[in-house]
Amino acid sequence: MEDGTWTEQLTLQGIATTGDAFGFSIALDGKRLLVGAPWDDFLSSPATGNVSPDQGSVFFYEIGSGASVFLGSFDLNHDGLLSPDEWRSIYPTPPKKESAFPLIDSDESGMLDEEELRAVQNAKGVLKTSGIWLDRAEAFVELDTDQDGRVSRAEIEPMWAPGTSSKGIDATWKRLKGGEGIDFPSWIRANSLPPLVAYEKAKALRAERRTLYRMLDSSDESGLVERDEFALFFRSGTRFQVIDAAWRVATGTPKDQPLPGTISLTDFIEAPKLPKSPWK
Ligand SMILES: [Ca+2]
Ligand SMILES: [Ca+2]
Ligand SMILES: [Ca+2]
Ligand SMILES: [Ca+2]
Missing domain, CATH: 1.10.238 (Recoverin; domain 1)
Incomplete structure (x- = not known):
């Protein structure tokens, strides 16, 4: 296998979690790598959070060129x-x-x-x-x-x-x-x-947030992080005002606007500030 950084280019379907058998099969062609996860679940409706289980996905990676x-x-x-x-x-x-x-x-x-x-x-x-x-x-x-x-x-x-x-x-x-x-x-x-050092750091932070988003969403795998999943950032018993204030910052909601029910992956990755990850 060639040395270099493998970057996920495209997920053909779904998000791999435990039980999806990610890596069940792989195919390598020079600079491209395909990884199969035959039992990956597929979010059939982001609006309702309906999940079709075990639809299967193929993850596509490409070495830096x-x-x-x-x-x-x-x-x-x-x-x-x-x-x-x-x-x-x-x-x-x-x-x-x-x-x-x-x-x-x-x-x-x-x-x-x-x-x-x-x-x-x-x-x-x-x-x-x-x-x-x-x-x-x-x-x-x-x-x-x-x-x-x-x-x-x-x-x-x-x-x-x-x-x-x-x-x-x-x-x-x-x-x-x-x-x-x-x-x-x-x-x-x-x-x-x-500076490229700062870029590498920003890239690592975004990748970390992407993973964190999947972890927060793993309770219902709806494909979106809801307000109650966001609360997993905090110890149980934390006052809801504290969580709401952090939620307002993370979702970029102005003071006079009602809080949204969910945050999208992109908004989550680009949020100006997120609470400290409880898994670190
Ligand atoms: Ca030479
Ligand atoms: Ca030449
Ligand atoms: Ca361009
Ligand atoms: Ca969710």
Whole structure:
């Protein structure tokens, strides 16, 4: 199996929980992985919370393809390899002496292939600049969700923590001269992208919240978290005013508005503030 980060791309149906036999069958094809959960339950009606049990699902995962997009973008003669000249052309200002190339060219072929590029990810020391390029490439592939070859203003938002005000994001976007979207070469060469460390943290938090949402919903598997499931955040006996106040914050409900009965997965993931998880 190839090294890299496996990201869930698409669930063809349902949400796997205990008893769904997630991983009952798997199929691996190069960069793609299919995982079967033959007894997954399927939410047949989100409105009523009706669940059709044991309908089965297939989960679809794909390995990050930052290195291949990187290679494709800077491989000017389309031979599937990066020559020293093509490599130098990536730098906004090529350095007098380029020392990274021979280090990345681990088979000493005089050319860089995709595997050699992939090995540079998260590199430090002499390969720091190249490491950042490849990390940026990976982030680009993840963020360009409509795959039009540009990261748009909306697509860059996941680089910040949930609940970040759009003002700060707008300022960064302006500084990056983002306009209608940032194409791949500009993304790699950009002076000041938001820090990838913060992006990784924001990504981890969102993934954690996604799992938490499923856990909260596991009492009735309605596909939605209701107010009483949200109460699982709190010790039994907690005053309902305390829970309601947290519910108001989580659902982003203004003071003069009545509280909603449910919170959607997206709103939950992007909530400015959630109570501390009771399972941590
Ligand atoms: Ca080439
Ligand atoms: Ca090589
Ligand atoms: Ca895009
Ligand atoms: Ca529920």
